[in-house]
Amino acid sequence: MSHRITAGLDGSDADRACADWAAEEAELRGADVDLVHVEDWPLSAPFAVPLPESRRSWTEGLLARARQRLAREHPALAISTRRIDGLATADALASAAADADLLVLGSRRLGAVAGFFIGSTGSDTIPRTETPVVLVRAAAESPDGPAEPAGGDGPVVVGVDLRSNCDRLFAFACEEAHLRSCPLVVIHGWSPPPMLAYVPTLDPGVEEEIADRLEARLRELLSPWARKYPRLVIDSRAVIGQPAVQILEAASGAALVVVGRRIRRSALGTHIGPLTHAVMHHATSPVAVVAHD
Known part of the structure; x- marks a missing residue:
């Protein structure tokens, strides 16, 4: 790792929240901030299109304004900017963040029911990088411009699947x-096996027994991390219900929500x-997507 937070700016209303969150995270980590904008104009034959000077000036102005504002608000922070030319924005962002601690991207609200618009850039970039990607929402619009990043002063919430290797998720969270x-x-959200659908009627303690076993397994997996972070308060829960719903309910007012993405080497498949898709689109707090085996 390079102790650098890379923030991708695209000129949208979510840029301010994205840059602000990256700066605050960099201060927590003692890292630098790298503000990046990707130009996706085709620059090579047979689709060569000259980059208009006005477009180049717009990009440089976008990065300069963001850098100047962060420098005023975070004077001790080292901030760099980069304009990257490339055909594929997602590939360019993934490459720019290859050795970064985090890649931070913005997302926009669609509405109370629809949730948040991640956009093709975010959805395309996440599978292309093993660097953790944080999606930051703008809380609301204000007369002075986009508001601060959404999120609260609550806990960090992480959703895990006990059938997967959770080490990367636990380490990050x-x-x-x-x-x-x-x-x-x-x-950890779970549902009773279909074959046990009628058992709770005969023995109400069955679900409680399963939950106790799952919670014990969860505490066992967390025990090395509890020893590593002895002052960290860890609240582990194995709850009945759809995992995404349980994570979203627990994440109300969270400082950060952490979910995983299984690394797939094949170009085929999802x-x-x-679960991660649902949390990305409906959580109001920033969401970190962590790649894992």
């Missing part, structure tokens, strides 16, 4: 909670699972 001096809430 524990460090984020440690940096913020806030609690860590670990959620690269962002349904």
